[in-house]
Amino acid sequence: xxxxxxxxxxxxxxxxxxxxxxxxxxxxxxxxxxxxxxxxxxxxxxxxxxxxxxxxxxxxxxxxxxxxxxxxxxxxxxxxxxxxxxxxxxxxxxxxxxxxxxxxxxxxxxxxxxxxxxxxxxxxxxxxxxxxxxxxxxxxxxxxxxxxxxxxxxxxxxxxxxxxxxxxxxxxxxxxxxxxxxxxxxxxxxxxxxxxxxxxxxxxxxxxxxxxxxxxxxxxxxxxxxxxxxxxxxxxxxxxxxxxxxxxxxxxxxxxxxxxxxxxxxxxxxxxxxxxxxxxxxxxxxxxxxxxxxxxxxxxxxxxxxx
Ligand code: NCD
Numbered sequence: 001x002x003x004x005x006x007x008x009x010x011x012x013x014x015x016x017x018x019x020x021x022x023x024x025x026x027x028x029x030x031x032x033x034x035x036x037x038x039x040x041x042x043x044x045x046x047x048x049x050x051x052x053x054x055x056x057x058x059x060x061x062x063x064x065x066x067x068x069x070x071x072x073x074x075x076x077x078x079x080x081x082x083x084x085x086x087x088x089x090x091x092x093x094x095x096x097x098x099x100x101x102x103x104x105x106x107x108x109x110x111x112x113x114x115x116x117x118x119x120x121x122x123x124x125x126x127x128x129x130x131x132x133x134x135x136x137x138x139x140x141x142x143x144x145x146x147x148x149x150x151x152x153x154x155x156x157x158x159x160x161x162x163x164x165x166x167x168x169x170x171x172x173x174x175x176x177x178x179x180x181x182x183x184x185x186x187x188x189x190x191x192x193x194x195x196x197x198x199x200x201x202x203x204x205x206x207x208x209x210x211x212x213x214x215x216x217x218x219x220x221x222x223x224x225x226x227x228x229x230x231x232x233x234x235x236x237x238x239x240x241x242x243x244x245x246x247x248x249x250x251x252x253x254x255x256x257x258x259x260x261x262x263x264x265x266x267x268x269x270x271x272x273x274x275x276x277x278x279x280x281x282x283x284x285x286x287x288x289x290x291x292x293x294x295x296x297x298x299x300x301x302x303x304x305x306x307x
Contacts, residue, residue, distance in 0.1 A: 001112075001115075001116070001117070001118055001304060002118055002300060002303050002304070003108075003112035003115075003118050003119040003120065003121075003300075004118075004119075004120050004121060004130055004131075004296065004300070005108055005109045005112055005119070005121045005124075005128070005130070006121070006128055006130060006166075006169070007128070007130040007133045007134075007166045007167075007169050007170045008169055008170075009130070010130075012173050012174075014299075015134075015137060015170070017299070018134060018292060018295040018296060018299065019137065019138055019141055019292075019295075021294075021295035021298065021299070022138055022288070022291040022292050022294065022295045025291050025294050025295065026291055029062065032062065032063055032064075032294065032298070033062070033063070033064050034064040035063045035064060035298055036060060036063035036064050036065030036297065036298070036301060037064040037065065038065075038066075039060075039063075039065040039066070039096045039097070039301055040065065040066045040067070040068055040094065040095045040096050040097075041056065041057070041060040041065060041066070041067050041068070041095060041096070041097050041098075041099065041297065042067075042068045042069070042070070042091045042094065042095035042097070042098045042099070043056050043057060043067060043068070043069045043070070043071075043098075043099045043122070044070045044076075044087065044091065044098060044099070044100045044101070044102075044111075045069075045070060045071050045072065045100075045101045045122065046070075046072070046073040046076075046078060046100075046101060046102045046103060046107075047073075047101050047102065047103050047123065047229075048072075049071075049101055049122070049123070050265070051264060051265075051286055051289065052099075052101065052122050052123060052129075052131065052132070052289070053069070053071065053099075053101070053122070055286070055289045055290040055293055056099045056120075056122065056131075056293050056297075057069065058290050059290050059291075059293040059294040059297055060297060062290070062294060063294055063297060063298065065297075068091075068094060068095055084102070084104075084107045084110045084111050084114075085110055085111070085113070085114040086114075087111070088110070088111035088112075088113075088114040088115040088119065089114050089115065089116075091115070091117075092115045092116040092117045095117060096117055096301060096304070097117050097118050097119075097120070097297060097300055097301055097304070098111065098115055098117060098118070098119045098120065099119075099120045099122045099131075100119060100120070100121065100122055101121075101122040101123040101124070102123075102124050102125070103124075103125055103229075104124065104125055105124050105125035105126065105127035106124060106127070107124055107125075108120075108121035108122070108124050109121070109124075117304065118300040118301070118303075118304055120296065120297075120300070123162055124162070125162070125230070126159070126160035126161070126162055126165075126227065126230050127162050127165065128162050128165055128166045128169075129162040129163045129165075129166050129263075130166050131289065131292065131293055131296065132162075132163045132166065132167075132263050132289065133163065133166040133167050133169075133170045134289070134292035134293070134295075134296060135263075135285050135286075135288045135289030135292050135293075136163070136167050136170075136222075136261060136263070136285060137167075137170060137292075138288040138291060138292050139259070139261060139281055139284055139285045139288045140220065140259070140261075142284070142288070143259045143281060143284075144219065144220075144259065147171065147174040148174040148175040148176045148177065149175065149176035149177075150171075150174075150176070150177055150178075150219045150220060151177075151178040151179075151180065151217050151218055151219050151220075152171060152177065152178070152179055152180070152218070152219065152220045152222060153179075153180040153181075153182055153211075153214055153215075153217075153218045153220065153221045153222065154167075154168070154179065154180070154181055154182065154183075154189075154222045154224070155182040155183070155211055155221060155222065155223050155224065155244050155246075155269075156182075156183060156187070156223055156224035156225065156226060156243070156244055156269055157183065157187045157224050157225065157226045157227050157240075158181055158182075158183045158187055158188055158189040158224070159183070159186070159187045159188060159189065159190060160187070160227035160230040161224040161225075161227060163224065163263040164189070164222065164224060165189075165190075165193055167222065168189075168193060168197055168198065169193075169197055171203075172197050172198065172201040172203055173201070177203055178203070178204045178205070179198060179203055179204070179205040179206075180205070180206055180208065180214045180217070180218065181205060181206070181207045181208070182207075182208055182209070182210070182211050182214065182244070183207075183209070183243075184209060184240055184243045185209065186236070186240060187226070187240060187243075188207060189207075211244050211246070211250060212250060212253070215250065215251070215253045215254050216253045216254065216255065218254065218255065218258055219255070219257070219258065219259065220258070220259045220261060221246070221254070221258060221259070221260050221261065222261045222262070223244070223246055223260065223261070223262040223266075223269045223270055224262065224263065224269065225262075225265060225266065225267050225269055226240050226241045226243070226267070228241070241267065241268065242268055244269060245268055245269060245270070245271060246260070246269060246270045246271065246274055247271040247273060247274065248271070248273050248274060248277065251274070251277065251279070254279070256279075257279075258279045259279060259281045260274065260277070260279050260280050260281055260282065261281050261282060261285060262282040262285070263282075263285065264282055264285070264286065266282070270282070
């Protein structure tokens with residue numbers, strides 16, 4: 001039973017195949033309207049979400065399937081103390097596939113070991129978020145037409161930002177990638193990602209606290225929110241939350257073909273004036289996320305059927 005807990009659970013070829021399916025869905029949506037008829041997706045979200053949960057659900061509806069949903073820990077038996085393992089066994093009796101978001105790192109993995117249906121990690125703590133990465137990859141593909149020979153700047157909360165960790169893992173498998181890590185000292189990329197991903201794969205990277213200095217070099221600027229919910233104290237959050245605010249002035253030295261990305265939600269990191277700039281891609285990412293989740297649900301259900 002294939003589950004997707006980490007973006008590296010998908011090979012480069014499988015990602016290519018998902019991109020291909022997503023592009024076909026975009027071109028011929030009617031061909032997929034009945035593809036998941038009589039199938040059920042359970043979305044188990046034990047942490048807040050707008051985009052990820054709704055895009056999973058919209059994806060399943062557009063494939064002709066149905067959705068069962070838990071949208072908060074407090075409304076499910078988790079509040080009574082039920083384990084993730086028991087929840088996974090229970091939901092496997094009702095649904096054909098599960099998407100799970102959980103504040104504890106590794107919880108979707110535990111679910112996948114206990115479920116009898118595929119489990120998709122929809123974000124686990126400050127760890128990983130593979131389906132946001134699929135949305136990001138389709139966006140990069142549609143904007144740049146390639147995944148190689150790109151200089152990518154990641155800016156903001158690189159410590160707790162799970163979308164950053166997953167996208168760095170995904171990009172580490174392509175040629176000619178250079179990474180610029182832009183963050184305050186306290187929110188630097190964890191050393192396990194630097195060592196196990198960047199250094200192990202020989203990806204050149206540099207760390208800086210300045211957003212302005214690397215700007216002219218970037219093909220992609222990936223902005224992120226400071227992850228308030230993972231801070232131990234309010235004071236540190238308040239001090240760091242507005243470390244970087246991208247505005248039109250800061251973009252003066254940026255390339256004409258820069259792609260500005262953000263997994264959203266945005267708090268203050270990008271001024272709304274930037275939204276009208278043709279380089280802003282963050283609302284395209286939202287839509288691309290639905291298409292890639294459609295492609296992933298189709299793939300995992302097909303594989304589960306084939307045993
Ligand atoms: C991200 C997440 O949940 O990690 N949101 C999302 O799924 N698009 C980013 C964030 O919350 O900052």
